[in-house]
Amino acid sequence: MPSTELPQQTSARRIDRPVPLRERVYQAMQELIISRQLAPGQHLVESELAEMLGVSRQPIREALQLLNSEGWVDLRPGYGAFVHAPTDAEVDQLLAVRAVLEGESARLAALNADADGIARLRKLCAEGEAALASDDVDGMVAANAELHRCVTELSGNRVLLDFVSQVDRRVRWYYTPIARNRGARSWEEHGRLVDAIERGDAETAAQIMREHTERTRHSYLEQRAENPEPDEQPAQVRTRRRRAAPRV
Amino acid sequence: MPSTELPQQTSARRIDRPVPLRERVYQAMQELIISRQLAPGQHLVESELAEMLGVSRQPIREALQLLNSEGWVDLRPGYGAFVHAPTDAEVDQLLAVRAVLEGESARLAALNADADGIARLRKLCAEGEAALASDDVDGMVAANAELHRCVTELSGNRVLLDFVSQVDRRVRWYYTPIARNRGARSWEEHGRLVDAIERGDAETAAQIMREHTERTRHSYLEQRAENPEPDEQPAQVRTRRRRAAPRV
DNA sequence: ATACAGTATTCTGTATGCAGAAGTCGAGGT
DNA sequence: ACCTCGACTTCTGCATACAGAATACTGTAT
Numbered sequence: 001m002p003s004t005e006l007p008q009q010t011s012a013r014r015i016d017r018p019v020p021l022r023e024r025v026y027q028a029m030q031e032l033i034i035s036r037q038l039a040p041g042q043h044l045v046e047s048e049l050a051e052m053l054g055v056s057r058q059p060i061r062e063a064l065q066l067l068n069s070e071g072w073v074d075l076r077p078g079y080g081a082f083v084h085a086p087t088d089a090e091v092d093q094l095l096a097v098r099a100v101l102e103g104e105s106a107r108l109a110a111l112n113a114d115a116d117g118i119a120r121l122r123k124l125c126a127e128g129e130a131a132l133a134s135d136d137v138d139g140m141v142a143a144n145a146e147l148h149r150c151v152t153e154l155s156g157n158r159v160l161l162d163f164v165s166q167v168d169r170r171v172r173w174y175y176t177p178i179a180r181n182r183g184a185r186s187w188e189e190h191g192r193l194v195d196a197i198e199r200g201d202a203e204t205a206a207q208i209m210r211e212h213t214e215r216t217r218h219s220y221l222e223q224r225a226e227n228p229e230p231d232e233q234p235a236q237v238r239t240r241r242r243r244a245a246p247r248v
Numbered sequence: 249m250p251s252t253e254l255p256q257q258t259s260a261r262r263i264d265r266p267v268p269l270r271e272r273v274y275q276a277m278q279e280l281i282i283s284r285q286l287a288p289g290q291h292l293v294e295s296e297l298a299e300m301l302g303v304s305r306q307p308i309r310e311a312l313q314l315l316n317s318e319g320w321v322d323l324r325p326g327y328g329a330f331v332h333a334p335t336d337a338e339v340d341q342l343l344a345v346r347a348v349l350e351g352e353s354a355r356l357a358a359l360n361a362d363a364d365g366i367a368r369l370r371k372l373c374a375e376g377e378a379a380l381a382s383d384d385v386d387g388m389v390a391a392n393a394e395l396h397r398c399v400t401e402l403s404g405n406r407v408l409l410d411f412v413s414q415v416d417r418r419v420r421w422y423y424t425p426i427a428r429n430r431g432a433r434s435w436e437e438h439g440r441l442v443d444a445i446e447r448g449d450a451e452t453a454a455q456i457m458r459e460h461t462e463r464t465r466h467s468y469l470e471q472r473a474e475n476p477e478p479d480e481q482p483a484q485v486r487t488r489r490r491r492a493a494p495r496v
Numbered sequence: 497a498t499a500c501a502g503t504a505t506t507c508t509g510t511a512t513g514c515a516g517a518a519g520t521c522g523a524g525g526t
Numbered sequence: 527a528c529c530t531c532g533a534c535t536t537c538t539g540c541a542t543a544c545a546g547a548a549t550a551c552t553g554t555a556t
Contacts, residue, residue, distance in 0.1 A: 018517095020325045020539065045507070056541045058306075061509090062313050069317040077268045078547070080508065093407040097349075104348045159341040163411065268509065293537070304511045309539090326517070328538065 004028065004052055021055050025063040028053060033072055033083055034173050040085035044073060071170055088224055091174045092217065098167045099213035102148065105164060106193060106209035108155035110202040117154040121194045124150060128187050145172065147190060151197070151209070174220075186212070269303050273311040276301060281320055281331055282421050288333035292321060319418055336472055339422045340465060346415045347461035350396065353412060354441060354457035356403035358450040365402040369442045372398060376435050393420065395438060399445070399457070422468075434460070 029049070032038045044064070046057045053060070068075040074082050086094075109117070124147040131139030145168065152164045189212045196205035277297070280286045292312070294305045301308070316323040322330045334342075357365070372395040379387030393416065400412045437460045444453035 018326075022539085023325070047507075057508095058540055058542095061310065062539095065310050065313040066317055069314055077271070078508065090407060093405045096405060097352075097408050097411060100348055100352045101345075104345075157341045157344060159338060160345050163345060270509085295537075305538095306510055306512095310509095326538065 004032065021059040022062040022066075025049075025053055025055060025059050026066050029063055029067060030072060030169075033067075038083050040083050042083045044081040044083065046080070070166055072173075086174055088221065091171075091224075092221060094167060094171060094174070095213060095217035095220065098164070098171055099210050099217065101160065101164050101167060102152070102213055103206040103210035105152040105155045105157075105160060106197065107202045107206035108157055108160070109151050110197045110200050110205040112156045113154040113197050117150075118194070118198050120150055121147065121154075121197065125187065125190055125194055128190065132187055141172075144186070144190075151193070154197070185215075189215075269307040270310040270314075273297075273301055273303060273307050274314050277311055277315060278320060278417075281315075286331050288331050290331045292329040292331065294328070318414055320421075334422055336469065339419075339472075340469060342415060342419060342422070343461060343465035343468065346412070346419055347458050347465065349408065349412050349415060350400070350461055351454040351458035353400040353403045353405075353408060354445065355450045355454035356405055356408070357399045358445045358448050358453040360404045361402040361445050365398070366442070366446050368398055369395065369402075369445065373435065373438055373442055376438065380435055389420075392434070392438075399441070402445070433463075437463075 029038070038044065046060050046064075049060045050057045064073060064075060064081045067073045068081070072084055074084050076082065113121075124143055128140055128143035128147065131137075131143055148168065149161075149165070152161045155161070189208060193205060193208045193212070196208060277286070286292065294308050294312075297308045298305045312321060312323060312329045315321045316329070320332055322332050324330065361369075372391055376388055376391035376395065379385075379391055396416065397409075397413070400409045403409070437456060441453060441456045441460070444456060
């Protein structure tokens, strides 16, 4: 098994305290899942992860708890942890939830945003369009995520922000590998969204955001239909653990 | 410290497997928090919990992870776990989120509910009204929770159900100790809600549910204003751990 | 060759042990 | 009386150890 580095303790926390291993493990594993190095359905053996990341099983277990509660892995008591394998229905439902939550975010943002907030939105829009113009896919994805996050922040509802962040990360995991090509249309919508927020037109903002997310949803499902997960036996749930290396 | 029983392993799981200690600890601690035996802001010392529940620290830690991710306790790395002390603003925001999510539940339920589902809703309405008539507060609270849950189930969106369940439990924790007296009005609203769902009138159902939750929110804030948490120093965040029993 | 039973091994769940950080108490100085 | 410094205690975070359950392998009988 390839040994993987834990993220270095980059940015200091509020107070200067060493980031616990369990959090770094959590981060690292989330990356591994998003990047598909840990494939959906795969059985995660604690001791292997421990060796791979150079820590003991305890922080691994604690990280798995967290990943489980956020829907990244499934914990089956007595059987172990498995990378969550979302069904199409689940992705669809998750996007529906996101549409509602982000619609509400936009509505509240329109009611609460100040000039400074609007400026931040404009800046992100500009960045996104620049990325689009120069065909910088990663830049677009990043600007897109930032914009959505910013809108939610401007809603002034911290609880909402927590929920949306959680949903967003999962959606991005499901979504990223396929549909990256609705660029131009998407940024035009974003522009209209910011306009509505600036006018304080809450209902229009909410509407635009909901429809925006709904379109994401439909384009996801279409692409998914044409293009089922390449290296995945559809609908096969792996229940067996694979055998470890045979003895000599 | 009083020793507390872990819940007996009552109902069998899908497969007949012993429920892990961590889950029973999770359940037990959630109960202790809801019942205020563990007070908001209180520092939760792992070893004390372990002794109290008759297990080692490991399952305690894992349960704390879960409780943290659902907002019941705050985990401050290096400092320990504290029972979450929600601010008024947070409760308000959480109720706002619930209004949106349950509004969507109602909308989808109106589109998807079958005759059987409607019957279940009617039954719960009847139970609630019966409880109201006989002044059975606990019965009313239970029927109310069941009704809301049932609506969300009928939405057919499982992801939504997960989110709503989570939000609901937290709301009930915040809310239960105070406002229990909007009975009659509340059940009348429920009746109209079920009517709308039965008609398949999605927008009206959503509207009623949103307004219903909004009223809950306002009544919460009113009561809270008149009646701040009795045995709690307002706005005082406990950062110090209390000293353990002095040695002999 | 297939089915079955028994054995070996892996893996999870839980407990225990240990080092270092955080907090507390008390003595001494101002 | 109040502040400061230092030793002591407690607590968290992590590692290791152990028991039991579940799985995979192997040999034998049919």
